[in-house]
Amino acid sequence: MSIFNEVLIFLAACIAGFINAIAGGGTLVTFPVLLAIGIPPVIANVTNTVALVPGTIGGMWAQRKDFHSQYSRLLKLLPFAILGGIVGGLLILHTSEQTFRSIIPYLILMATLLLAAQIRIKNWVTSRLGNAHNEMHNPIIMIGMVFLAAIYGGYFGAGLGVILMAVLGLVTDDSLTRLNFLKQALGFAINLSAAIYFAFSGKVNWGIAFVMMFGFILGGLMGGRLAGKIKPELLRWIVVSAGLIAATIFFLKD
Numbered sequence: 001m002s003i004f005n006e007v008l009i010f011l012a013a014c015i016a017g018f019i020n021a022i023a024g025g026g027t028l029v030t031f032p033v034l035l036a037i038g039i040p041p042v043i044a045n046v047t048n049t050v051a052l053v054p055g056t057i058g059g060m061w062a063q064r065k066d067f068h069s070q071y072s073r074l075l076k077l078l079p080f081a082i083l084g085g086i087v088g089g090l091l092i093l094h095t096s097e098q099t100f101r102s103i104i105p106y107l108i109l110m111a112t113l114l115l116a117a118q119i120r121i122k123n124w125v126t127s128r129l130g131n132a133h134n135e136m137h138n139p140i141i142m143i144g145m146v147f148l149a150a151i152y153g154g155y156f157g158a159g160l161g162v163i164l165m166a167v168l169g170l171v172t173d174d175s176l177t178r179l180n181f182l183k184q185a186l187g188f189a190i191n192l193s194a195a196i197y198f199a200f201s202g203k204v205n206w207g208i209a210f211v212m213m214f215g216f217i218l219g220g221l222m223g224g225r226l227a228g229k230i231k232p233e234l235l236r237w238i239v240v241s242a243g244l245i246a247a248t249i250f251f252l253k254d
Contacts, residue, residue, distance in 0.1 A: 005037045006211055013212040017055050017219025022232050025115040025239040026219075027052070027158035028108065030212065032246045041100045043203050045092060049157055050195040051209045055216030056188045070182045073172065076139065077146050081186045084147040085193035088154020093201050105250035111158035112243030115236060118162050125169030125179070142171040146186065153187065154194035160187055 012033040016026030027048060034044035067074075092100070145167045153160040164183045172179060198204055 001037075001207065008033065008037065009208055010211050010215045013051065013215025014219035014222070017216040017221075018223040018226075019219075019235060019239055020055065020216075021220045021223025022226075022230055022235055024118065024161050025111070025158070025236065025243070026216075028111060028115070028239055028243040028246065031158065032108070034208070035104075039205065039208070040097050041104055042092060042095060042097050043205055045100070045156065046089075046198045046201065046203045047205045047209050048212070049089075049154075049191060050198055050204050051212035052157075052216060053188070053191050053195045054213050055220050056184070056191055064181075067181065067185075069178050070185070073182060074185055077143065077182075077186060078189055080143050080147045081150045081189045082193040084150020085154040085190035086197050088151040088156075088190075089194035089197040089201075090154075091151070092155045093198070093203060105247050107156050107158070108243055108250060109247040111156070112240055112247060114159035114162040115243065116240045118236065119233070121162055121166050121169075125165060145171060150186070150190045153190040154197075157191065157194075160190065 009030075012030050016029040018026075019029065020026040030051075031044060031048050034048060035041060039047070146164075149160065149163045149167050152163065161183060164186055165179065168179045168182055172182075
């Protein structure tokens, strides 16, 4: 790979880490860049997931104070989050490059729409949690919904945080802050389980993955420092616009 492409990937990962720290949706930057430099779609997706894992630790660590309040839920849901991540990883590794290439526009569009609806979903969760009601105690429904979200996360992953927040807001009754920790922890478990599975698949471009890891971490640190100075809403709509453009380009290419 050329030095130019390595620098481009590193900068894209920095931007994505920065975006993830403030608004979310960084995968909508890195994944199209990997495709643009000629990385096959499945390898690009797998490599992106592996590279993203270290960058997700920071968000979970920052909210570690809520661990004890979510311990019982996390213990219940974690095995199914891990299993779902592996199932999603298994599915993507058994999807041909051509087939995956054909559904990329739809995946990017769905992730973009999820990001666009992020605030509405968060407001819905907040209003629901503010009303008097009992938590949904049917563990099968809770586990099933998290498992399906985890399969999506292992398969593609962009917009996973929004999906998990919607699922947790529907099946639990807790504060938004504590649910955010649970969302971060489950997202980390899903990405990590898929990444470990990918690591032995022979599909990871490790050179690119390591470059991206450093970019994600650096961008995340910068985003964390500047989070109070940048409006998340503005950044989110920039990413949404970029996602719509990327989806349109892929639709036209097909």
